Amino acid sequence: MPHTPSGGARVGTAAEDAGQGSGPMSIGAVLQALREEFPEVTVSKIRFLEAEGLVEPARTPAGYRKFRAEDVARLSHVLRMQRDHYLPLKVIREQLAGAADGTCPPAVPPSSDEPEGAGTARELAGPPAAVRLDREELLAAVSAAPDELAAWEEYGLLRAGQDGRYGHGELAAARLVAQLGRHGLEARHLRALKICADRQLDLAEQTVASLRRHPDARTRELADGRVRELAELSARLYAAFVQAVPGTSGD
The missing domain is CATH 1.10.1660 (Multidrug-efflux Transporter Regulator; Chain: A; Domain 2)
Incomplete structure (x- = not known):
């Protein structure tokens, strides 16, 4: 099942797999159903989403959780909205509550006329x-x-x-x-990467210093776009350096 970062993954994919089972699922079975698309999901994460009111599985008389296919679909949607669109749980909860028919709304598709590279720039700019x-x-x-x-x-x-x-x-x-x-x-191993990123950002800011001092407001606004572009190019260069190291490019 391919991962689709842009949000184009089919909603309910894990639920369709779950629906092939023989009935209600345990939390362990739900974990296995979700992990094909969400390999980092854990039992603790599922329990947290339940505690936050994002899913309400049935309970056996002994207190064990029993998830239906629609519960798995709901969890898939929540995880996808977090992963692909960085929505906080409050916003996702409101979306689900506003679905009149009780089904999960589809993931937000990317714009069909979005220019190449706009996704990376958008991620750098942030939501x-x-x-x-x-x-x-x-x-x-x-x-x-x-x-x-x-x-x-x-x-x-x-x-x-x-x-x-x-x-x-x-x-x-x-x-x-x-x-x-x-x-x-x-974290201590990754500190050097953060320092390097900060230095690259400082260098990018130095290149647009004259734009930021310009009397024309539109010219000053160009500085932000230039910094994002330089940040993207720096990230791509770093990836190219890593891939160029013998044994990492797959050649």
Whole structure:
């Protein structure tokens, strides 16, 4: 089942797989159904989403959870909206509550006339400022523990805003840091990458310093776009350097 970062993945894919079963599913079976598309999902994440009211599985007399196919579809939608569109749980909950027929609304498709490279620029620019995650939502989104987040912040890998919440950039960084952590790379190992990124951003700002001082407002606005473009090119150059290392390009 291919991962579709743009949001074009079919809604209910995991539920269709689950529907092939013989009846209600245990939380372990749900985990297996979801992991093909969401390999980082955990039992704790599913329980957290239940505690947040995003899914309400039935319970046996003994208290065991029993998930229906529609519960798995709902979980898939929530995870997809977090992964592809960086929506906080509050917004996703409101979307689900507003679905009159009780089914999951489809993922937001990309614009058909979006120019090449616009997706990367959009990710660098970030979503509207209103989309903000608190600590619990960030931890749930990346399946991390509080002590891991504390270490990331201690080493300067990410930082909450003045409102105590995290934006798109912090979420994207946290996802990658968490993935690297599962391969044994700790926050202290990644500090050098953050320092390098900060230096590249400083260099980009130096190149647009004259634009930011220009008396024309439109010219000053060009500076932000130029910085994003330079950041994107720097990221692509870093990836090219890594791929050029013998043994990493697959040649």
